[in-house]
Amino acid sequence: MEKPRIYLDNNATTVVAPEVKEAMLPFLTELYGNPSSLHRYGAETRVHIAEAYDHIYRLIEARDEDSIIINSCGTEGNNTVLQGVYHTLIRNGNKREIITTNIEHPSINTCLTHLAELGVEVKYLPVNKDGYLELETLAAAISDKTALVSVMWANNETGVINPIEEIAALCHKKGVLFHTDATQAMAKLPVSVKSRNIDFLTYSGHKFHAPKGVGALYIKAGIKLPPLLYGGEQMGGLRGGTHNMPGIAALGAACKIAVSGIQIELTHVKALRDRFETDILESIPDVIINGKGAPRTPNTCNIIFKGVEGEAVLWDLNEEGIAASTGSACASGDERASYVLSAMKLPPELTHSAIRFSLSRYTTAQEIERALDVIRKTVRRLRSISTSYK
Ligand SMILES: Cc1ncc(COP(=O)(O)O)c(C=O)c1O
Structure with missing residues (x-):
């Protein structure tokens, strides 16, 4: 099923x-x-x-x-x-x-x-x-x-x-x-x-x-x-x-x-995104959230799970029915490292591990819970077989 x-x-x-x-x-x-x-x-x-x-x-x-x-x-x-x-x-x-x-x-x-x-x-x-x-x-x-x-x-x-x-x-x-x-x-x-x-x-x-x-x-x-x-x-x-x-x-x-939707973005969507990030930071070691120190749109989370390829994580998530991206839609599917993350002085071994999750006002708390569950298992599994993650 x-x-x-x-x-x-x-x-x-x-x-x-x-x-x-x-x-x-x-x-x-x-x-x-x-x-x-x-x-x-x-x-x-x-x-x-x-x-x-x-x-x-x-x-x-x-x-x-x-x-x-x-x-x-x-x-x-x-x-x-x-x-x-x-x-x-x-x-x-x-x-x-x-x-x-x-x-x-x-x-x-x-x-x-x-x-x-x-x-x-x-x-x-x-x-x-x-x-x-x-x-x-x-x-x-x-x-x-x-x-x-x-x-x-x-x-x-x-x-x-x-x-x-x-x-x-x-x-x-x-x-x-x-x-x-x-x-x-x-x-x-x-x-x-x-x-x-x-x-x-x-x-x-x-x-x-x-x-x-x-x-x-x-x-x-x-x-x-x-x-x-x-x-x-x-x-x-x-x-x-x-x-x-x-x-x-x-x-x-x-x-x-959108006139009223902006408020939903700044409250509901932002709260879900923040909860998502907090949970990941607390439950998965060796994670970087890109741009966390800067003002960001309320729906976006760009995250690095050290030691695993972003593409590999995406693949596993896709198998579980979860859609995310390694960067921009235009760049996914090719091998180039993200020029945006490189511009932020991140080295290639980290940029290759980046994934972008982007929410909308239709994203639910239950969806975030299930996504977190799958992400935790996926990262654990991929790290257990990774040669670059110690
Ligand atoms: C920042 C930015 N500018 C421009 C575009 C281009 O939009 P479209 O593909 O709808 O022309 C995109 C699409 O991803 C975008 O993210």
């Missing part, structure tokens, strides 16, 4: 919330009109865009005059910002540098590798051993040639939070554009653009209970960015392509429930 499944990989993706599914369904059935059409079918769907937008604006405290482009995912938003800044400020201007960190998601890194081939100077700043960017490091790096600073709000592997408000204020003071990839922070922490110091913010809906295939890019009023996708007049001409109505409705609903 198949074991009951426990999903602890919510930083990779999340289950679609029932309220979100409900909000999407009409657009998969009777409300199929193209909202750009002039007839009644179009009008019937068009009226729902504003309602979804209300929730999307409210969650990040954007103002009416700001733009929010609903797109396909965080990767698209990140590419739109980086390539857009290249075309507007760097290609024909006197600014030629983009500053980022060495722990960003591949949707930032690989795009910047491409831009570097086109002549952009990319500076990758180191994080400290707790996994976040220190303000002084950034202050020392910004110069007259800096066009953009791009720093993620929270890291996908460790959950460690960067001091985004301070970083944004510093960039604003220095007259440099600031982008934050908030994909792992949305709906887990209060994420706000109210300070007016954040110029661009990107995220992906499927990380907080919307389906895959919808995300958003916030652009502060007054800032011009060219589209990544040229086409029709949709999204104010900033992203061509027929509106993804099921996705827009879903993102609106996910943002609506």
